[in-house]
Amino acid sequence: MIPKNHPRYKSLLLREKIRNAYESGFLADTGMIAHGRGEAFDYLIGEKTTKYSKIAIDASAISLILAKNPVLSVNGNTIALVPNEIVELSKLLDAKIEINLFYRTEKRVDLIEEILKKSGANEVYGTNSDKLEYIDNIESPRATASLNATYSSDLILVPLEDGDRAEILKESGKKIITIDLNPLSRTAKKADITIVDNIVRVIPLLIERVKFYKSKDKEDMIKELERFNNKENLKKSLSCIKLS
Amino acid sequence: MIPKNHPRYKSLLLREKIRNAYESGFLADTGMIAHGRGEAFDYLIGEKTTKYSKIAIDASAISLILAKNPVLSVNGNTIALVPNEIVELSKLLDAKIEINLFYRTEKRVDLIEEILKKSGANEVYGTNSDKLEYIDNIESPRATASLNATYSSDLILVPLEDGDRAEILKESGKKIITIDLNPLSRTAKKADITIVDNIVRVIPLLIERVKFYKSKDKEDMIKELERFNNKENLKKSLSCIKLS
Numbered sequence: 001m002i003p004k005n006h007p008r009y010k011s012l013l014l015r016e017k018i019r020n021a022y023e024s025g026f027l028a029d030t031g032m033i034a035h036g037r038g039e040a041f042d043y044l045i046g047e048k049t050t051k052y053s054k055i056a057i058d059a060s061a062i063s064l065i066l067a068k069n070p071v072l073s074v075n076g077n078t079i080a081l082v083p084n085e086i087v088e089l090s091k092l093l094d095a096k097i098e099i100n101l102f103y104r105t106e107k108r109v110d111l112i113e114e115i116l117k118k119s120g121a122n123e124v125y126g127t128n129s130d131k132l133e134y135i136d137n138i139e140s141p142r143a144t145a146s147l148n149a150t151y152s153s154d155l156i157l158v159p160l161e162d163g164d165r166a167e168i169l170k171e172s173g174k175k176i177i178t179i180d181l182n183p184l185s186r187t188a189k190k191a192d193i194t195i196v197d198n199i200v201r202v203i204p205l206l207i208e209r210v211k212f213y214k215s216k217d218k219e220d221m222i223k224e225l226e227r228f229n230n231k232e233n234l235k236k237s238l239s240c241i242k243l244s
Numbered sequence: 245m246i247p248k249n250h251p252r253y254k255s256l257l258l259r260e261k262i263r264n265a266y267e268s269g270f271l272a273d274t275g276m277i278a279h280g281r282g283e284a285f286d287y288l289i290g291e292k293t294t295k296y297s298k299i300a301i302d303a304s305a306i307s308l309i310l311a312k313n314p315v316l317s318v319n320g321n322t323i324a325l326v327p328n329e330i331v332e333l334s335k336l337l338d339a340k341i342e343i344n345l346f347y348r349t350e351k352r353v354d355l356i357e358e359i360l361k362k363s364g365a366n367e368v369y370g371t372n373s374d375k376l377e378y379i380d381n382i383e384s385p386r387a388t389a390s391l392n393a394t395y396s397s398d399l400i401l402v403p404l405e406d407g408d409r410a411e412i413l414k415e416s417g418k419k420i421i422t423i424d425l426n427p428l429s430r431t432a433k434k435a436d437i438t439i440v441d442n443i444v445r446v447i448p449l450l451i452e453r454v455k456f457y458k459s460k461d462k463e464d465m466i467k468e469l470e471r472f473n474n475k476e477n478l479k480k481s482l483s484c485i486k487l488s
Binding site: 015018019022029030032033034035036037038039040041043182184238239241243244 | 281
């Protein structure tokens with residue numbers, strides 16, 4: 001039990017979720033180490049959503065609304081932190097959810113599928129019964145994709161993703177949005193839209209912005225998206241790191 | 245097995261040691277998350293020993309040689325990464341080794357004692373059979389100290405230490421040296437000497453510098469130590485973080 005008045009309350013609560021996910025068996029041990037890296041970078045941006053994160057979230061909301069076959073790619077860390085929010089977002093966008101794990105085991109995939117179903121997901125891709133293909137015939141575990149989801153998608157949200165997979169997806173011609181607290185990571189640099197922020201703050205805000213843009217004029221949205229420059233926004237996100 | 249030509253070989257090797265420590269049962273799950281935070285900060289300083297780390301290491305070597313009853317405080321992360329080096333340093337300095345864990349359990353303490361003994365330590369303090377006292381009668385698990393080691397020590401090396409304990413030690417009038425990759429942490433700010441560097445690089449270098457200074461004139465060492473300004477050096481360590 002973490003006392004609510006603890007100065008690190010929010011951070012400790014997330015840590016608790018990560019520990020529970022590991023104990024439940026669907027998060028790899030390296031997922032805990034990855035969470036620690038995230039904690040460090042979140043600390044450096046002041047543990048809040050910056051102006052540039054908000055700009056990237058708006059560009060993401062528009063892109064996801066305009067996409068033909070958007071996919072939300074989920075891993076252990078994402079499911080440990082925001083399972084319900086992912087399902088809500090997928091329904092709002094009519095987007096597919098695909099499980100893609102760095103350390104894929106049947107057990108982990110089954111557990112995550114179960115959590116997503118309990119959170120209200122009707123269909124989940126990338127499961128043990130799904131048909132997985134290698135993107136561009138790259139026979140790497142990082143290149144697998146569900147034939148009916150990522151493989152045939154034009155836009156994939158890949159939060160907390162490793163650089164190898166981000167690269168494979170980009171090189172196959174897909175657009176990707178990432179949520180990554182490290183603005184210097186390969187994934188952050190490769191993505192079409194990079195949200196430098198904590199996923200627990202991003203997904204609820206993304207849901208809000210998708211709701212906002214859904215009723216807007218398509219041409220206006222396209223124009224707004226054209227004004228977004230990821231390279232520039234990423235640079236500004238980096239400048240939000242405070243070293244004092 | 246990690247291929248030696250992997251660009252992240254060294255980092256992955258350390259990660260492997262941390263995983264093994266967790267699986268062996270002497271590292272808490274939060275120790276894995278803490279390692280992740282360290283990875284992020286190490287990445288930001290370029291994963292190398294900076295000029296200011298070397299300056300702090302020299303000041304540490306001198307201070308440890310001059311101390312009356314120096315103690316090396318060890319926790320799960322330290323033992324996961326540099327058990328043999330800690331024992332070598334303790335022998336060189338005739339310094340005591342004390343186990344002090346954030347999440348203390350009898351099992352973890354026993355396992356760490358066993359590793360230290362296997363690494364050649366003659367005596368280990370802070371074990372389950374040792375007499376622990378509360379520093380300044382503060383009845384907190386972070387205030388416990390072996391009567392014959394930390395409790396009666398004038399200088400304690402507390403690598404990878406939490407802010408609460410660093411504060412208790414400082415307020416009880418002890419001098420502390422810390423090794424902390426986060427130059428903004430409470431421990432980094434509280435310590436008399438702060439080495440902003442990875443412990444796996446620090447301890448071998450510290451051993452080398454203790455060997456170097458051991459034969460030097462005491463007055464010269466005192467003079468050199470007087471020139472060291474931790475606040476200033478820490479500020480310069482912070483400036484080594486490269487955001488590009």
